[in-house]
Amino acid sequence: MKLRRTMLFMPGNNPGMLQRAGVFGADSVIFDLEDAVNPAEKDAARVLVRNALQTFRYEMLETVVRINSFSGGACGEADVHEIARAKPAAIMLPKAAGQEVKILAGLLDQIEKEEGLPGGSIKIFPLVETAYGLVHIDAIISSSPRITGILLGAEDLTADLGIKRTKSGEEIFYARCQVVTACKAAGIDAIDTPFADANDPEGLKNDTLKAKSLGMTGKAAINPRQIDTIHEVLAPDEAEIKYAQRVIRAMQEAGKEGKGVVALDGKMIDAPILARARNTWEKAKQAGIRSGSYEEYSR
Amino acid sequence: MKEVAVQTRAKAGTLESNDIYIMVEPREDGGITLDLDSPVMRQFGRQIEKVIRQTLEDLGIKNIYLVAKDRGALDYTIRARVETAVRRACGG
Numbered sequence: 001m002k003l004r005r006t007m008l009f010m011p012g013n014n015p016g017m018l019q020r021a022g023v024f025g026a027d028s029v030i031f032d033l034e035d036a037v038n039p040a041e042k043d044a045a046r047v048l049v050r051n052a053l054q055t056f057r058y059e060m061l062e063t064v065v066r067i068n069s070f071s072g073g074a075c076g077e078a079d080v081h082e083i084a085r086a087k088p089a090a091i092m093l094p095k096a097a098g099q100e101v102k103i104l105a106g107l108l109d110q111i112e113k114e115e116g117l118p119g120g121s122i123k124i125f126p127l128v129e130t131a132y133g134l135v136h137i138d139a140i141i142s143s144s145p146r147i148t149g150i151l152l153g154a155e156d157l158t159a160d161l162g163i164k165r166t167k168s169g170e171e172i173f174y175a176r177c178q179v180v181t182a183c184k185a186a187g188i189d190a191i192d193t194p195f196a197d198a199n200d201p202e203g204l205k206n207d208t209l210k211a212k213s214l215g216m217t218g219k220a221a222i223n224p225r226q227i228d229t230i231h232e233v234l235a236p237d238e239a240e241i242k243y244a245q246r247v248i249r250a251m252q253e254a255g256k257e258g259k260g261v262v263a264l265d266g267k268m269i270d271a272p273i274l275a276r277a278r279n280t281w282e283k284a285k286q287a288g289i290r291s292g293s294y295e296e297y298s299r
Numbered sequence: 300m301k302e303v304a305v306q307t308r309a310k311a312g313t314l315e316s317n318d319i320y321i322m323v324e325p326r327e328d329g330g331i332t333l334d335l336d337s338p339v340m341r342q343f344g345r346q347i348e349k350v351i352r353q354t355l356e357d358l359g360i361k362n363i364y365l366v367a368k369d370r371g372a373l374d375y376t377i378r379a380r381v382e383t384a385v386r387r388a389c390g391g
Contacts, residue, residue, distance in 0.1 A: 015375075016316060
């Protein structure tokens with residue numbers, strides 16, 4: 001299970017940022033060839049990002065490249081031809097729809113074959129940021145087995161819906177629920193939209209708590225300063241971890257007695273609650289809060 | 300590598316920190332002429348020039364006039380900016 005709590009956007013035409021990408025502590029970085037790059041510099045950004053990917057060993061850092069769209073005269077196809085040969089972990093597709101994902105997957109099939117890369121090794125991260133994309137999210141997810149997660153883009157989505165984007169985020173409640181449900185059903189990551197005000201840590205914390213409460217597994221960041229806050233909020237807290245341990249222990253005891261269900265603090269514990277407890281344990285392990293297997297720990 | 304001829308004047312990169320500004324002009328003959336300026340000329344001038352010449356060779360450029368104003372760019376940035384300038388000068 002790849003830990004993908006934070007995905008940090010970095011402008012693709014900024015050499016200083018690209019070479020420092022690994023030091024900020026994000027789980028993933030998104031080298032942006034789309035909104036963060038001036039239209040006259042798209043070619044330069046594409047070449048710079050390709051060279052960065054070919055030069056630096058980003059070690060544990062997942063490298064994702066947001067390309068331009070395939071439609072409206074944008075240069076998405078040129079981006080893919082240049083970038084995919086440098087083997088990023090994933091390509092992020094803006095304003096995704098099922099048909100565009102299929103075009104991207106087809107290009108990747110062809111490039112992986114030409115370059116002798118294992119088929120399907122470059123993943124796809126669709127960006128759901130239109131009303132159409134949100135309504136057709138299941139079709140997007142099922143359009144390629146390369147899809148490893150969905151990023152919700154609330155700025156473009158609210159613009160498309162003709163509504164105001166607010167810090168409290170009530171207007172994206174439905175979109176968040178839709179993205180989380182579709183992603184969980186498909187077993188992929190649901191990544192929340194970035195919080196746009198990099199100078200409001202309290203607002204970021206509240207926004208991340210909301211995303212977490214709805215089931216988002218990670219959150220995009222637009223500034224390295226946002227990373228620690230997001231990691232803190234998304235990591236399981238001590239009470240959650242202790243409860244998970246008690247659930248696991250109780251189920252192990254029940255198993256010894258041949259029972260599939262047991263009561264803990266007056267509440268029924270069964271398979272789904274055990275699965276959630278194990279998931280909490282895994283997240284705690286990945287976040288470095290605990291180590292070892294839960295079986296070992298719960299003895 | 301097939302020889303590629305630069306058609307027009309073109310530039311790439313910026314004068315911002317960690318970047319390098321490259322301007323190229325066509326030359327019909329006379330080889331490669333570099334005009335390099337860097338705040339770390341004494342320490343890294345030879346290395347920057349080596350990267351520029353290697354990139355031009357990889358791109359098949361034999362005749363060119365190239366101005367480089369370095370602002371502390373690493374090799375990958377030098378390669379990328381030279382490649383972009385040459386591509387632009389060759390019509391994309």
